Amino acid sequence: MLKQNLQFKLSQKLSPQQIQLMKLIQLPTQAFEQRLKEEMNENPALEGGKEEDEYEDEYEKEEFDDYEEDEYDRIDAEDINIDEYLSDDETPEYKLQANNYSDDDEDRETPFAAPVTFHQDLINQLNTFILSEEDREIAEFLVGSIDDMGYIRRSVADIVDDLAFTQGIYTDEQAVERILHIVHELEPSGVGARDLQECLLLQLKHKTPTESVDLAIDIIENQFEQFTKKHYDKLLHKYGVSQDQLKKAIEEIEKLNPKPGGAFTGNNKMIEHVVPDFTIRIVEGELELLLNGRNAPELHVSKDYQDMLRTYKDSRDKSNAQKDAVQFIKQKLDSAKWFIDAIRQRQETLFVTMNAIMHYQQEFFLEGDETKLRPMILKDIADMIGLDISTVSRVANSKYVETPYGTKLIKEFFSESMKNDQGEDVSTLEIKKILQNVIEEEDKQKPLPDDQLAEILKEKGYPIARRTVAKYREQLDIPVARMRKKI
Incomplete structure (x- = not known):
């Protein structure tokens, strides 16, 4: 049986322009510059240079925020008010220049040397060994692994199988083990190890033999599990050495690199440079906020495109080709003017949001003491500036601010609140900082377990449960008490 009913529904639909604006707000400085280049390449009506002055009042009245999906549907060329797209500005260019670039905003090109990859360096080292053709092929295969x-x-057995199936080299495990020992002679020490134990042993055996090194080799070779679990009492009893002798042997082990490949300075990894989106300075005891000048590009609408419309307006005979050109020009001019307006909105949104955060966390920015960070959630800032929580989130998640105390990710200033013993709201960041300080000051021979840490925090006025201490400790990437023990 078919039924028919009438239902009223209220829904909000974002225009394509609003969606694009949100995407622009989310971009950090470097990504924004790339997006800007792409837009200028795609839209010839958008040009860099001086900043265009106010548009004609008649054009300004167009509602960019209410574009419908058919905004760029074909309009009769005769219905286009060409005067809206023409500007008779006589404002001197020097008045439109934005001199808001600091020395730090200058484009500096850093020359990069073509690096030698980690594996290529190992191959180059292999070339110093005298090997048969087959042994060299096996060695290069091992380096590639x-x-x-x-x-x-x-495993060596898997490598033997792969050599046969992929390289056509038929060998045995003994031959591969022999070549593997040659690979173990390469630098950095420890390269080619099959597990952490072997890696540490290879590095120790490359050291000049001493009493401490010999003891360290014996410990890693024969008592590796006791060492990793830090059962120092059992090691003292096993070897019959003094505590000082064991301490020196452990110090030798702690100097080793558990990831020898990661120490290779010539590896071909990308080096990421953080470009701060904001800068906060202290000027005569007051906070000053600056937006990175690279977020405020100078753009204007192409005069050539406006001249094309003027030519069309003045011409008497308007051909179909000219009318089609007007449609194209109108679309590009609309897009260019909207993009310029979106960038201005982006600048304002970024500045207003960061300014609110700066004043909310004023004590921290003036003193640099992380215990002075106030509890702050996205809604606090959204309510202050009258923007949506999602907009504040887009600003906070991907932007950095340069402060007198280092460059920080903005979202790090947000935290939940907890009550202290006085009933006051304190930031979880403050509690984590105090927890970190307590652990740093503990006796490393007798590190504090989580229940004792909870008691100490309670004495300091922060009554939190042991499981909460464990959660905060893990978030700070601090191991359990047993793993923090030192002899």
């Missing part, structure tokens, strides 16, 4: 951390994560 080494991961970026410097390990071979496969």
